[in-house]
Amino acid sequence: MPEAIDFQKVISLFIYDKTDPLLFGSSLFLFFFFFVLVVQRIFTNQKAMRIYSLLFFSLFFYYKAAGIYFLLLVFTSGFNYFLGKAIYESRTALAKKILFITTIIVNLGLLGYFKYTNFFLEIINDLTVSSFEPLKIFLPIGISFFTFKALSYVIEIYMEMMEPVKSFRDFSLFVFFFPNLLMGPIDRAPQFLQQIENDTALTKDDIGRALFLIMLGLIKKFAIADYIALNFNERVFNFPLRFTGVENLLAVYGSALQIYCDFSGYTDMALGVGLLLGFKLMDNFNRPFLANTVAEYWRRWHISLSTWLLDYLFKPLQISFRAMRSWGTALALFITFFAVGLWHGPNWTYIFFGIMHSFFLIFGMFTQKLRRNITDRLHLSGTKFHKVLQIIFVFHLLVFTAILFSAPSLQYALDMLSQIFTYFHPEVFPQFVGAYTTIFILMLLGYLFHFLPKTVEEKIQKSIIAMPLLLQAALFAVVIWVVVQFKSADMMPFIYFQF
Secondary structure, three states: OOOOOOHHHHHHOOOOOOOOOOOOOOHHHHHHHHHHHHHHHHOOOOHHHHHHHHHHHHHHHHHHHHHHHHHHHHHHHHHHHHHHHHHHHOOOHHHHHHHHHHHHHHHHHHHHHHHHHHHHHHHHHHHOOOOOOOOOOOOOOOHHHHHHHHHHHHHHHHOOOOOOOOOHHHHHHHHHOHHHOOOOOOOOHHHHHHHHOOOOOOOHHHHHHHHHHHHHHHHHHHHHHHHHHHHHHHHHHHOHHHOOHHHHHHHHHHHHHHHHHHHHHHHHHHHHHHHHOOOOOOOOOOOHHHOOOHHHHHHHOOHHHHHHHHHHHHHHHHHHOHHHOHHHHHHHHHHHHHHHHHHHOOOHHHHHHHHHHHHHHHHHHHOHHHHHHHHHHOOOOOOHHHHHHHHHHHHHHHHHHOHHHHOOOHHHHHHHHHHHHHOOOHHHHHHHHHHOHHHHHHHHHHHHHHHOOHHHHHHHHHHHHHOOHHHHHHHHHHHHHHHHHHOOOOOOOOHHHHO
16 A cells, blocks of 8 residues: 555645755755756746746745745835935935935944844953853844845945836846745845846746856856865864864865865856746856965955945945045955954954955055066066966965854964964874875866866856756766765755854
């Protein structure tokens, strides 16, 4: 006799479970997304039903990821839609400004409450004789991303760069859209909203590119980032003094690769999933470790956040401080990157990360002429050798700031640096390769693929696009099988979920 259906288990699939959230890469997500695609296919010629079903699935996705806090997402959408409309319809500059400031205060106030309350209580405790107990505050997943996404809409209306969208339904889809809801990219309203009106007919190229991106994201996240984190990086970062400088240094390289593969892997999957739903999301990464200046790095890394802060924070600050000339620009850079650090989380490691990057940029700005004169005298300007030297130098600056992302505290970061510079022991390297052969190979492959010419990636993508659909499906199945071999029993959350 066939086994009776356990209805309780079936019902549990539709109820939030904090120990088993619905996230990219989980087996439940594959079934969820397959069902979404089927429903979207059914409503191909019914635009309204297609949009409403996407709204429903996106809200359900966030409910399964964050529980009751899906109501915060609904509030964010409604509040910013109606305030944006009120700002546009304001008859006086004063009313417009008051409404805009109210919008900023409410959005950043909610973000600050959930994300920074306990951090500020900790600072107060450290500076005074107070002993405030930390509050039990749940950090809604993705709050930094969907808050900044909604804020960009209101800011652009206030700056008269766009008119409010007429449909609350369409605006809600912009805020709720599940592929980029939890970790970006932080898309802009004009670019996303105009796609809602487009046909969702997928070309063979779209399907091939989407599958390539999803497979690439799965490999980056589960076969590289999670594996080297669980089996090496976390062991060293949690107990740096137990390891030699060689192992600490290799963990630093591993951490930089882990962060990149984790975050860009999510972005790849988000772009691929979005493309299969008929939406082209903003690209978020462009081989950041090939940057030859720190400024170029920020044009290649987390592009949606970098451009958001450039447009809505740095440029307005630079204009406000223009009377101070270069020092005004330096101050604008410092404030912007202090915000970058704080945006990443309520921890001094992130704040120092932002401050360090501001110093790199300010130093580069003030020494630009001097450095150019030196390279001209050495006849290095414009040569490939000079560019390679710059890339190597900038890469190591970035790698060492990555310590602050993975270290539990500033003291742990200092302990790692101390081991690297005072207890190096290069003779340990062969032992590392022998004991962590798979880790070493994955790190080599990860960096090798990153530094290869972009044409290699493009050729792989084109070859996948050219495959028959059955062969694409077979390749996808093989990638999933490979990922399962690397995947741990407990799924590691994406690093940027905490931001």
